[in-house]
Every structure is written in structure tokens, then in C-alpha cells.
Amino acid sequence: MLPAKQRERPSKTAALYLHIPFCAKRCNYCDFYTVAEQEKHIPAYLDALVQEIEIYGKSELWVEQSFSTIYFGGGTPSLLAPDQVERILSTLRNNFHFTQNPEITFEVNPGTTAEKKLQDYADTGINRLSIGVQSFRADELKKLDRLHSVEEAENTVARARKAGIQNLSIDLMFALSGQKPSNWRYSLERAIAMKPEHISAYNLTIENGTPLHQAVKAGIVKPVSELRQRIFYSHTIEYLERHGYKHYEVSNYALPNFESRHNSKYWDGSLYLGLGASAHSFDGDRRFWNVKSFSQYIKNLQDGDLPIIGEENLSPTEKQFEMILLGLRQSRGVSIDDFENRFAIDFREKFQPQLKKLLSQKPPLAKLTNGSLTLTREGWLLCDAVCAEFA
Numbered sequence: 001m002l003p004a005k006q007r008e009r010p011s012k013t014a015a016l017y018l019h020i021p022f023c024a025k026r027c028n029y030c031d032f033y034t035v036a037e038q039e040k041h042i043p044a045y046l047d048a049l050v051q052e053i054e055i056y057g058k059s060e061l062w063v064e065q066s067f068s069t070i071y072f073g074g075g076t077p078s079l080l081a082p083d084q085v086e087r088i089l090s091t092l093r094n095n096f097h098f099t100q101n102p103e104i105t106f107e108v109n110p111g112t113t114a115e116k117k118l119q120d121y122a123d124t125g126i127n128r129l130s131i132g133v134q135s136f137r138a139d140e141l142k143k144l145d146r147l148h149s150v151e152e153a154e155n156t157v158a159r160a161r162k163a164g165i166q167n168l169s170i171d172l173m174f175a176l177s178g179q180k181p182s183n184w185r186y187s188l189e190r191a192i193a194m195k196p197e198h199i200s201a202y203n204l205t206i207e208n209g210t211p212l213h214q215a216v217k218a219g220i221v222k223p224v225s226e227l228r229q230r231i232f233y234s235h236t237i238e239y240l241e242r243h244g245y246k247h248y249e250v251s252n253y254a255l256p257n258f259e260s261r262h263n264s265k266y267w268d269g270s271l272y273l274g275l276g277a278s279a280h281s282f283d284g285d286r287r288f289w290n291v292k293s294f295s296q297y298i299k300n301l302q303d304g305d306l307p308i309i310g311e312e313n314l315s316p317t318e319k320q321f322e323m324i325l326l327g328l329r330q331s332r333g334v335s336i337d338d339f340e341n342r343f344a345i346d347f348r349e350k351f352q353p354q355l356k357k358l359l360s361q362k363p364p365l366a367k368l369t370n371g372s373l374t375l376t377r378e379g380w381l382l383c384d385a386v387c388a389e390f391a
């Protein structure tokens, strides 16, 4: 056993997430907590959100944190009017401490944002937009049940630039049923032509309970084979890296210094406070989450209660696994020094069988470089299986 050199609780800045569950329409693949055609409830929901912020604003733990990121996710946050966003941000500023120049990200769906609206968002202090483009092909957008057109996606990016947003992320999806590699390449080309600072490229997963899952079960949609998914993924990494985007996490690519600061907080074990229906929080030892119903969320807060519906305390073994999992999902890998300092465990000794298997496989799936365990290109393609070795 090595001596423990630091406290269990990370002493980093914290992250703040706000969930806005409303969407104009539900997409067939979506597994997030969202509700369609319920926009009339947005004002009551925001009242509840303000109430929740004010309750946590009296919590010693969260008041003593210094937050460096705010993220409005959904759902479709861009259904909110700029004055509603301003209200939330000013309530946050009145209740919590923020570092200078926090990263404030706002998810935007193309087709929900006129030029003036984006300008007004920027005026509230939002300095990063994550735009849910998904594809630059009309047939694929239709397949995904998306409401926006290719033209609206391109206009949204152009308007965001005009509004002075200098940190843009574009979301794309690959491995759609029947998608040709050349069509995926086309979306990547169109994306980088717009010079976003960040690209999230997700492998479409077919989640249980979604309409897409039903369609696959009924034989209406043919799923993409795992081998083919890996080919798409490999091309994505190679193509984006060749164009200057660093592959810094499984699905995320950034120009230098434009990694998502907010998501990096989740991955480096920082504390995060999630507000809104279904949002998750982590206080260093305990994860807890809110009720997955916007009406129950509103009711709880109207009654003066926090809408927490579940919690779990992580055992030391779970914390170790989580640190390895989150580390391996990033290009910087798992720092063995950090792991040993945190858990007072000899990493190489404890995980000797796993290391032997991963490092000696031909080709190897992981490597030890500068004191960190990182994935090789082959390891990235089998990331989930590699992580499972440490479970």
C-alpha cells in the first residue's frame, strides 16, 4: 500500500448543468429525458429552476465551490427566450461563486434561432454554442426525424459567428442505417468548412425503448454492424485529426485549446451540480439525481422540496473503476501517479493481469506513455471492451 497523499475530494473548480427538457418534437433515436409540445409549461419550469438554484444557494457545500462552467443542455434550451436565460444566469450569479470568464455553453437546435435571438443570447454572457446539426444531408436528417433543414443548420452557424460567438461546437452522427461512408465524409467536409472550434461526432446507438429501437426490432430499420461502426469511427478520427482537430475524448474533437471545459469537468472527477428535471449531481462522494418528470419537478419545488429521486454512494472500488473509465475515454489517459496518490494503491501491481493483456495483445490496445495508460488506435475502436477489463 502506498501512503495517501491527498484528500479523497478533488480540490478543483466545479461545473454547473441546467436541464431544459422541452423539445418541439421528439427524435426517433433520442434517449434523453425530453418532452415534446409542452412549451406552455416553460414559465412554471423556470420558476421551479430558480427555486432550486436558491435552495442550493443556501447549501454550504455548493456555496463554497468556485464554478468555472455552466452548461444549458436538453432537450432544446434554444426554445427559451433570451430574457428567460438572463433570469436563470442572474439567479446563478446571485447564489454561487464563479471563476473569471466561466465557459457558458448553450445547446441550440437549428431552426429555433433567429439572428437577433443569438445576438441576445450572446449578450447574456453565453460564450459557447453547441449546435445540433447531426448531418449535412437532407435524407439523413429526415431519417433521424430532425425538424431542421441543412440550410437552417448552416444559417445557424453563420448567425452564431455574426453574433460574435467565438467558440462553436457542431454535433454530428454517424453509423446511421444505410449510411454510405462517402455520405458521412460529406458531412464531415461540410462541418470543417464552417471552421467550428469543436466537433462532437457520435456513433448512433440504438437505445432500448426508443421508436428507432422498435423499428429495428420490427425489421423496418437494419442496424449497422459493429465492424462497420468501427470503420466509420476510424475514418472519423483519421479525417478530423488530419484537419487539425485533436481527438481528445471518445466522441470529441477540438482545435487547440477548445476542448469542452464543461465536459472535461465530468471526466476529471470534479464536482458538478445538475439542476432541472432528471439532472445528475456529484458531490465528491455521492451521486444524486432529480426526478425524471417536469411536472413532478415543478410540484416538488412549489412545495419547497428538492426534487431528488435517487442517490448512490460510490465505494472505493467503484471510484477506482470510474477514474480508469473516465481516463481511458480521454486521449490523456489515466495518470498512474494521480491514481496512486488518490487511492494509495500500486496501479501496476493491482492491474497487472489487465495491463499484461492490453499491452501485449497484437496489435496492443493500450500503451504506457509518460506515466499514463492510454488507448492505442485499436484500443479506441474497442474502448468499451477495454474499459470493461477493469470492472
Ligand code: SF4
Residues within 6 Å of the ligand: 022, 023, 025, 026, 027, 030, 031, 032, 034, 074, 075, 076, 109, 132
Ligand atoms: S432535439 Fe435533441 S433532445 Fe430533443 S428529442 Fe431530438 S435529439 Fe432529443
